Amino acid sequence: MDHPTRPAGRKTARRTTLTEVARQAGVSEITVSRVIRNSGPIAADTRARVMETVRALGYVPNRVAGTLASSGSNLVGIVLPSLANIVFPEVLRGAAGPLETMGYHPVIAVTEYDPAREEALIESLLAWRPAGLLVTGLEHTPRAEAMLRNAGIRIAELMDTDGDGIDIIVGFSNFDAGCVAARHLLARGYRRFGYVGHGSGMTIGTDLRAGKRWSGFETTLREAGHPLHDKEIVDAPSSIEAGRCGLAALLARSPKLDAVYFSNDDMALGGYFHCLARGIAIPGTLALFGHNALEVGQVAPQPLSTVRTPRLKIGEVGAMLVCGDAPSQKVDLGVDLIEGATA
Amino acid sequence: MDHPTRPAGRKTARRTTLTEVARQAGVSEITVSRVIRNSGPIAADTRARVMETVRALGYVPNRVAGTLASSGSNLVGIVLPSLANIVFPEVLRGAAGPLETMGYHPVIAVTEYDPAREEALIESLLAWRPAGLLVTGLEHTPRAEAMLRNAGIRIAELMDTDGDGIDIIVGFSNFDAGCVAARHLLARGYRRFGYVGHGSGMTIGTDLRAGKRWSGFETTLREAGHPLHDKEIVDAPSSIEAGRCGLAALLARSPKLDAVYFSNDDMALGGYFHCLARGIAIPGTLALFGHNALEVGQVAPQPLSTVRTPRLKIGEVGAMLVCGDAPSQKVDLGVDLIEGATA
DNA sequence: CTGAAAGCGCTAACAG
């Protein structure tokens, strides 16, 4: 590239305004405004003339000014804990479709599972006066929750139905997902259970929903009289590699486990690869169970036993409800047991 | 949930303004403004008093008004072709870090590989007068390109260095990536080559970068005197499943191939699973080669032969350059051959 | 069908 440095400084350069279009077209500003927004009655030829000059001048309306004047933005905030876990890009993808269709733009913020960061990011997003906000989970700092309640816009809390919310809740019960996993393993006759989970990789913040799954799993086992035998929490974000290390560490301590539940499919896949490499028969010697039913775990010759979560749907429904005027509600999209071949 | 329907209508509800904070604190608006933005000299006690009332009133500054008044927004537009291909969430993740650090928010738009949609989305993003814009690829409609050139903000085009750009380019040569793959396979002694690629799944729009890789691959083979023998383009977005079907179809037609290049790792993984299921020895009977070096392909016992692309880095560098004031430039981050075990 | 006046909530540019 040998373009000269672009002149553009920190600030947006001067661009043609509605006023100039109006002058050029020989009409008043409001007329141009009406033409652009297709609002109110406009004579066909006036419209044509205006459109013409709009095109000629390469006019791009300024939504910042428009929003300030009309207090109606087309931005929708989306707060996600992470982009490293493919689940959240999928939620985002689910939301992006309906949002675009309805003319909204997602503005995203990533908390890295840190509640304080979430609070700051929510405030920062709210400053843009979005039309609505999608956040992940039901747990927020008190101030964050207060801001959400007072924002005067629709709020959707996604991915978790285990608790109360602010306005709209769309997700599934993570606790139940853990129970489903436990019941499946118990029904299959497994008795010596282990768990491999992930931390956030930072000292602060945790994956609360994984915790709820663990809790459901552990509770079910205990009630069945076969309490969890051992668990290993890898201090890293969830990943295939973390799952591999986690299972290795767990088995080093407790070699006689016959079934291991993982915090999610990525982790479980890592465990699976560990077993392949070590020649541990699956599910003969050891059963593995994940969470999410990611494509990668399902297309292998030996598909992972797991629970399918409606991630795309959650984004989709969340987006639609936030942009609509349905009453406040909790939408539980449920999970499906995928028997697979590893348990 | 049994909250009553939230009153919030379509428009943002009335929220406390800077004016009210000023009145409450007994200072002028500009003083409050200065305190909030930490700009200019403010007496310690004045600051304290203002902060106090800000907190008491739960005041959240209105950035829409702020941006209009100062023409300096903290939004950065990001235009991606897809969220279904994990590569783009990774680019986004790469960008999200630096952006947050620098106080910017990513506003995202997904084109689904449709140039017309890209044009519309770029216009829509530009309407928000973002501080900068990250787009994917170097090819745009003429009007889209004109808008980008006239936007008066920094523009970064990501993921591809094979061509000229508008301002900043950050990526790698897809053509070269194809050449690298071909040279590796040739060096290994393979001679009967096939290719499995993906379409977009829609009639309109294509993955131009995959096309450039194919082109590099094909050219290298031809020049070496071992032209591509057969190819199969699955009419679906890239996925593991599409790769599986693609290879099945290709081998049904051309059973004697000894090496297959895939449009990316997802596709290659599908091919790999097909071979596992069919008992086709890899790389003995058939060599497989992908693109991207996704984690999932690398941690398996038989890691995929592929090329590593610096996706995170691309997002990161793109974001930093767009928000800085470096000269226009092309940054080629290159790719690395990963020998793997499938070729 | 079109226009004039009055802001939306904030900040730049000067004054004091």
Next chain:
DNA sequence: CTGTTAGCGCTTTCAG
């Protein structure tokens, strides 16, 4: 260190 005066570019009344 603090305040006053003008807008930013658009849309909302309310009149014609």
